[in-house]
Amino acid sequence: xxxxxxxxxxxxxxxxxxxxxxxxxxxxxxxxxxxxxxxxxxxxxxxxxxxxxxxxxxxxxxxxxxxxxxxxxxxxxxxxxxxxxxxxxxxxxxxxxxxxxxxxxxxxxxxxxxxxxxxxxxxxxxxxxxxxxxxxxxxxxxxxxxxxxxxxxxxxxxxxxxxxxxxxxxxxxxxxx
Amino acid sequence: xxxxxxxxxxxxxxxxxxxxxxxxxxxxxxxxxxxxxxxxxxxxxxxxxxxxxxxxxxxxxxxxxxxxxxxxxxxxxxxxxxxxxxxxxxxxxxxxxxxxxxxxxxxxxxxxxxxxxxxxxxxxxxxxxxxxxxxxxxxxxxxxxxxxxxxxxxxxxxxxxxxxxxxxxxxxxxxxxxxxxxxxxxxxxxxxxxxxxxxxxxxxxxxxxxxxxxxxxxxxxxxxxxxxxxxxxxxxxxxxxxxxxxxxxxxxxxxxxxxxxxxxxxxxxxxxxxxxxxxxxxxxxxxxxxxxxxxxxxxxxxxxxxxxxxxxxxxxxxxxxxxxxxxxxxxxxxxxxxxxxxxxxxxxxxxxxxxxxxxxxxxxxxxx
Numbered sequence: 001x002x003x004x005x006x007x008x009x010x011x012x013x014x015x016x017x018x019x020x021x022x023x024x025x026x027x028x029x030x031x032x033x034x035x036x037x038x039x040x041x042x043x044x045x046x047x048x049x050x051x052x053x054x055x056x057x058x059x060x061x062x063x064x065x066x067x068x069x070x071x072x073x074x075x076x077x078x079x080x081x082x083x084x085x086x087x088x089x090x091x092x093x094x095x096x097x098x099x100x101x102x103x104x105x106x107x108x109x110x111x112x113x114x115x116x117x118x119x120x121x122x123x124x125x126x127x128x129x130x131x132x133x134x135x136x137x138x139x140x141x142x143x144x145x146x147x148x149x150x151x152x153x154x155x156x157x158x159x160x161x162x163x164x165x166x167x168x169x170x171x172x173x174x175x176x177x
Numbered sequence: 178x179x180x181x182x183x184x185x186x187x188x189x190x191x192x193x194x195x196x197x198x199x200x201x202x203x204x205x206x207x208x209x210x211x212x213x214x215x216x217x218x219x220x221x222x223x224x225x226x227x228x229x230x231x232x233x234x235x236x237x238x239x240x241x242x243x244x245x246x247x248x249x250x251x252x253x254x255x256x257x258x259x260x261x262x263x264x265x266x267x268x269x270x271x272x273x274x275x276x277x278x279x280x281x282x283x284x285x286x287x288x289x290x291x292x293x294x295x296x297x298x299x300x301x302x303x304x305x306x307x308x309x310x311x312x313x314x315x316x317x318x319x320x321x322x323x324x325x326x327x328x329x330x331x332x333x334x335x336x337x338x339x340x341x342x343x344x345x346x347x348x349x350x351x352x353x354x355x356x357x358x359x360x361x362x363x364x365x366x367x368x369x370x371x372x373x374x375x376x377x378x379x380x381x382x383x384x385x386x387x388x389x390x391x392x393x394x395x396x397x398x399x400x401x402x403x404x405x406x407x408x409x410x411x412x413x414x415x416x417x418x419x420x421x422x423x424x425x426x427x428x429x430x431x432x433x434x435x436x437x438x439x440x441x442x443x444x445x446x447x448x449x450x451x452x453x454x455x456x457x458x459x460x461x462x463x464x465x466x467x468x469x470x471x472x473x474x475x476x477x478x479x480x481x482x483x484x485x486x487x488x489x490x491x492x493x494x495x496x497x498x499x500x501x502x503x504x505x506x507x508x509x510x511x512x513x514x515x516x517x518x519x520x521x522x523x524x525x526x527x528x529x530x531x532x533x534x535x536x537x538x539x540x541x542x543x544x545x
Contacts, residue, residue, distance in 0.1 A: 083218030
C-alpha cells in the first residue's frame with residue numbers, strides 16, 4: 001500500500017487525466033514560443049541553446065495524450081520554425097512530428113505530471129529530436145552538421161530544467177477535457 | 178485498420194514532409210522564389226519583432242538622451258581631443274590615399290566604391306543554431322534586393338538572401354552555406370571565407386606551403402561580385418597545416434552575435450579612382466624615378482612640358498592629359514635623380530623658362 005503523497009509513475013488508461021486547451025492558447029502559445037526563439041538569441045546569445053518550440057510540443061502532446069493531435073501540433077510548430085531558417089522546409093517539421101507522436105504516446109502510459117518525470121522525458125525527447133534533425137539534415141538536405149555529445153547533453157539538461165519551470169507555468173492553461 | 182490509425186497518420190504526415198523536402202532540395206539550385214509558408218511565418222513573426230525593437234529603441238533613446246547624461250561633459254572633452262588627433266591623422270592618410278589612387282589610375286585599375294547604403298535594424302533571427310540568418314526591418318519596399326552586401330562599421334556581416342515587402346533575411350558570414358572571396362592584408366593571399374556548422378569562420382583554399390600568421394587581417398577581395406574590395410572581414414586567430422590547404426580560423430570583426438544596426442549596400446559604382454590635376458606631376462614624378470633616365474632636354478621644351486600641364490591647363494590640347502598618357506607630357510620633366518621635389522615641380526615651373534622667348538606649342542609633340 002503506497003502512501004497518498006508518493007507519485008505513481010505508471011498509470012492505467014483509466015487513471016490518466018486528459019486535458020484540452022482553449023483555441024487562443026493552442027494558437028498563441030506555439031506562436032509565442034517561435035517568436036521568442038527568434039527574438040531572444042539576438043539579445044541573449046546563450047539563449048540559442050534552448051528550443052522553446054520543442055518544449056511546447058512536448059508539453060501539449062503530453063497534456064492532450066492524443067497521438068494524432070500531438071503529431072499534428074509537432075508538425076505545425078516544426079514547419080513554422082523551418083520557415084524562419086533558410087533551409088528547406090520540413091527538417092524541424094519531421095523531427096517535431098515524431099517527438100509530438102512519441103510524447104503523446106508516452107503521456108498515455110506514464111504519469112507526466114511530476115517534475116522528475118518531466119525532466120527525464122524532456123532530456124530524452126531533446127536528444128531524440130536532435131538526432132532526428134541531424135539525420136534528416138545530413139541525409140535529405142545535405143547539410144554538413146557536426147555532432148557533439150557533450151554539447152547535446154548539456155543542451156538537453158538545460159532545456160529540461162527550463163522545461164520543468166515552463167511546464168509548471170503552462171499547467172495553468174490546461175482545462176480538463 | 179483502426180488499431181494502426183495513429184501510426185498511419187504519423188507515417189502519412191512524415192511522408193508528405195519528406196516528399197516536400199525532396200522537391201525543395203531538387204529545386205533549390207534553380208529556383209529562388211519564396212515559399213508561401215515562409216511568407217506567412219515571416220509575416221506573422223516580424224511585425225511583433227519590429228514593434229518590440231521600436232519600443233526598446235524608443236525607451237532606450239529617451240533614457241539615454243534625456244535622463245542618463247552622467248559623464249557627458251568629460252566624454253565631450255575626450256572626443257574633442259580625439260577629433261583633433263584624428264584630423265592630424267586624416268591629413269597624413271589623405272596624402273597616402275591620394276598617392277595610391279594616382280598609382281592605381283596610372284595602372285588602369287578600376288575600384289568598386291560604395292555609392293549608396295541604407296541603415297536597417299536587426300529585428301530577429303532564425304532561432305536555430307544550424308541556421309545563421311537574421312532579419313532586418315527593410316524589404317523590397319525600401320529597394321532591397323537579393324545578394325546585396327550587409328555590413329557594419331566594424332566589418333562585413335553577410336548578404337541579403339530572401340526579401341519580403343518590409344523585411345529581409347540576411348545570411349551571416351558564419352553560416353555553413355555562406356562564402357565570401359577574401360584576401361589577407363599583409364601577404365595578399367586569396368581564399369574563400371566560409372562558415373562551419375559550429376559557427377566558426379574559416380579561410381579556405383590557401384595553399385599549405387604559404388605562410389599565414391595569427392593576427393593577419395582578412396579583407397574582402399571583391400572577387401565574389403557581392404562585397405566591394407577592401408572591407409574588413411576579420412582577423413586570423415589560428416593556423417594549422419592541412420594536406421593541401423591551410424586551415425585558417427578567422428574571428429569576424431563584426432559582432433555577429435550582437436547585431437543591432439547594419440548597413441545594406443544598395444549601390445556600388447565601378448570607376449577609375451579620381452586624381453586631381455595637381456597630383457599629376459607627383460605621379461609622373463614617381464614614375465620618372467622608377468623608369469630609366471631620359472636625356473637632358475632644352476630649357477624651352479622642359480618649360481612647356483612641365484608648366485603647361487600645371488599652370489596653363491587652358492592651353493593644353495585635350496589629348497595631352499597626363500593621366501591616360503603619362504609618357505607624352507610628363508615624363509620628360511624631372512629627370513630621374515635630378516627631379517625637384519614634387520611641390521617644386523608643381524608650383525615653380527617658371528624659373529626654368531625664358532619669359533622673353535615665345536612659348537612654342539609643343540605640348541603635343543614633346544620629345545620622345
